Amino acid sequence: MATPLTIADLKKLARRRVPKMFFDYADSGSWTESTYAANESDFSRIKLRQRVLVDMSNRTLETTMIGQKVSMPVALAPTGMTGMQHADGEMLAARAAEEFGVPFTLSTMSICSIEDVASATTRPFWFQLYVMRDKDFVLDLIRRAKAAKCSALVLTADLQILGQRHKDLRNGLSAPPKLTAKHIWQMAMRPFWCLDMLQTKRRYYGNIVGHAKNVTNVASVSTFAHEQFDPRLSWADVAWIKEQWGGPLIIKGILDPEDAKAAVDTGADAIIVSNHGGRQLDGAPSSISMLPKIVDAVGDSIEVHLDGGIRSGQDVLKAVALGAKGTYIGRPFLYGLGAMGKQGVSLALGIIRKEMDITMALCGKRDINDVNSSIIDGRQ
Numbered sequence: 113m114a115t116p117l118t119i120a121d122l123k124k125l126a127r128r129r130v131p132k133m134f135f136d137y138a139d140s141g142s143w144t145e146s147t148y149a150a151n152e153s154d155f156s157r158i159k160l161r162q163r164v165l166v167d168m169s170n171r172t173l174e175t176t177m178i179g180q181k182v183s184m185p186v187a188l189a190p191t192g193m194t195g196m197q198h199a200d201g202e203m204l205a206a207r208a209a210e211e212f213g214v215p216f217t218l219s220t221m222s223i224c225s226i227e228d229v230a231s232a233t234t235r236p237f238w239f240q241l242y243v244m245r246d247k248d249f250v251l252d253l254i255r256r257a258k259a260a261k262c263s264a265l266v267l268t269a270d271l272q273i274l275g276q277r278h279k280d281l282r283n284g285l286s287a288p289p290k291l292t293a294k295h296i297w298q299m300a301m302r303p304f305w306c307l308d309m310l311q312t313k314r315r316y317y318g319n320i321v322g323h324a325k326n327v328t329n330v331a332s333v334s335t336f337a338h339e340q341f342d343p344r345l346s347w348a349d350v351a352w353i354k355e356q357w358g359g360p361l362i363i364k365g366i367l368d369p370e371d372a373k374a375a376v377d378t379g380a381d382a383i384i385v386s387n388h389g390g391r392q393l394d395g396a397p398s399s400i401s402m403l404p405k406i407v408d409a410v411g412d413s414i415e416v417h418l419d420g421g422i423r424s425g426q427d428v429l430k431a432v433a434l435g436a437k438g439t440y441i442g443r444p445f446l447y448g449l450g451a452m453g454k455q456g457v458s459l460a461l462g463i464i465r466k467e468m469d470i471t472m473a474l475c476g477k478r479d480i481n482d483v484n485s486s487i488i489d490g491r492q
Contacts, residue, residue, distance in 0.1 A: 115459075116451070119423045119444045122460055126197070126450030129305055131298040133283035134196045138446045141390035142275035148390025150398040151421030158400070158430045159489040163476025171469055171478045177438035178264055178360045178381050178415060183213030184465055185432055185480060188457075189419055189440035190240030190266060190364075193287050195223025195315075197450040199308035203232035205449055208457035210235050217266055217440070221337070223287060225318030226256045236263035240364070242271060243349060244340040249324050254356050256319075265357045266384070267350065270365030272343045275392040287333075288315040308453075350378040364419065367402050369409035372416075382415035382437070389420055389442055400431060407435030425467025429475070432483050 116122045127135055141148025173184035188209050195201040202224035209216035210233050217238040218229050229237060239257040244250055257265065289295040299306050309315065317333050327336050354361050363375045364384040375383045385403050387396045399420035407416050418431045419440035428439050444464065448456030472480065475487040 117463070119447060119460060119463060122444070122447040122451045122456060122463075125452070126447040126456075129302060130197055130450040131289070131295075131302050131305060133280075133285050133289060133295065133298060134193065135450065136279040136283055137193060137277075137285055138191070138197060138443055138450070140277055140279040141394065142277050142392060143394035145390060145394065147387055147394050147396045147398065151387070151390050151400070152423060154398040154401050155421055155423075155427045155430060158434075160426070160430070160471065160475055161487050161489050162474060166476040168473040168476075168478065171473055173465065173469060173472075173480045175437075175480050177215065177417065178362065180215065180263065181213075182215065182438070184428070184468060185436070185438045186428055186461070186464060187215035187238070187417075187438060187440050188217055188445050189442035190217040190219035190222075190238075190268070191442045191446055192219045192221035193223060193317075194219070194446065194449065195312075195318075196287050197446050198305070198453050199312040200224060200228075200314055201449050202229055204454035205445060205457045206233050206237055208445075208454050208461065209237075212458065212461045214461065215264070218262075220253065220319055221317055223316065223318055224314050226253075226260045226262070228314065228318055230260035236261050238262060238264040238266055238362075240266040240268055241353070242268055243342050243345045243353070244324075245342045246325065246340060249340075250353075251356060252323060253319065254353075256323075258357075258359075262359075264360040264362055264381075265353075266362045266364050267353055267380075268364045268388075269345070269371075270367070270386070270388050270392050272341060272345050274338070274341065275388070275394065277391060287317060347374055347378065350375075350380070354379060362417070366406065367396060367399070369405050372406045372410050372414075376410055376414045380414065382417055383410075384417045384419050384440065385436070386419035386440075400427075400434070403431065403434050403436060422464075425464040425469070426471045428464060428468050429471050429483065430488070432480060433485055433487050435485075 202222045206216040206229045219240050220242040239262040360381045362382040363380045366372050366383045415437045417438040418436040431439050444460045445457050448460030
């Protein structure tokens with residue numbers, strides 16, 4: 113196959129190289145997947161203003177996210193089981209992000225552990241926290257993130273209970289996969305993936321196995337995941353988490369202006385407008401459709417980021433124009449990782465950067481920090 117030119121190209125390649133159960137995990141939403149679809153389609157409805165005969169030289173995409181310099185307003189989103197898209201996936205993706213000058217966010221439900229990623233990088237990464245019933249385990253996660261010198265904590269607020277994802281249930285998803293006839297066949301059809309996985313010891317949830325109480329194998333991890341997410345999580349808990357962490361705090365999963373205002377009151381440094389990639393409340397609005405309303409609700413009182421539906425550099429530019437200080441990509445980098453490993457993650461980032469840079473120029477802007485709603489065509 114020729115060098116992929118788009119995120120869609122990487123997706124096609126990943127589908128051919130990753131076992132179905134794990135590709136489906138990355139490429140699915142909850143229930144009817146209507147919100148998952150809206151996350152993408154609503155971006156296409158936003159039109160841009162073409163400007164001509166303006167100076168397009170000396171362009172820059174450099175900016176900051178929560179005060180940290182980034183080469184473009186993009187971070188790699190926290191995604192569970194990344195190490196099942198490609199062996200040592202979190203470590204490879206973190207290296208690619210570091211080289212590119214953008215943040216990498218490690219999920220609590222990662223295959224590679226906090227310590228694994230710290231050993232593979234030279235600059236601080238971000239850590240995403242799920243709040244569990246076992247508060248000692250939560251404190252231990254925070255302690256380990258501090259020891260790894262993580263520079264921000266991303267608190268996910270929209271996964272107190274799990275939305276039902278039909279594909280995962282039908283596939284019998286687990287990490288590592290159970291050795292059923294169906295799973296063995298799926299893996300046998302992906303020999304290069306198997307060869308890579310045979311060369312790593314990282315096939316379990318690295319942040320959980322050996323750290324959480326009584327979690328030592330596949331069965332106990334499954335039980336832990338279904339029983340430990342805390343449905344009682346409330347705004348009152350954020351203050352406790354912020355105190356324990358003591359550093360920059362980002363709240364992920366905000367989709368309502370009232371919740372955005374409540375997040376401001378916690379003293380968080382940023383919020384991420386997100387519906388969990390369409391994997392939680394099916395029928396919820398798309399992230400990009402709610403972004404302007406949330407920006408209007410909070411003004412300059414907190415930094416607003418966006419997650420969900422981004423598949424191109426144009427999408428990033430549209431989000432920035434509508435008020436996002438930063439954006440997150442999950443599936444695009446997972447497609448790259450599944451398709452080509454670390455090289456694929458770098459390629460995904462490069463595709464998005466090139467598309468954003470050229471589109472910004474054709475909209476008459478040279479500096480990403482000058483991009484605002486003036487580039488949006490209001491005649492929609």
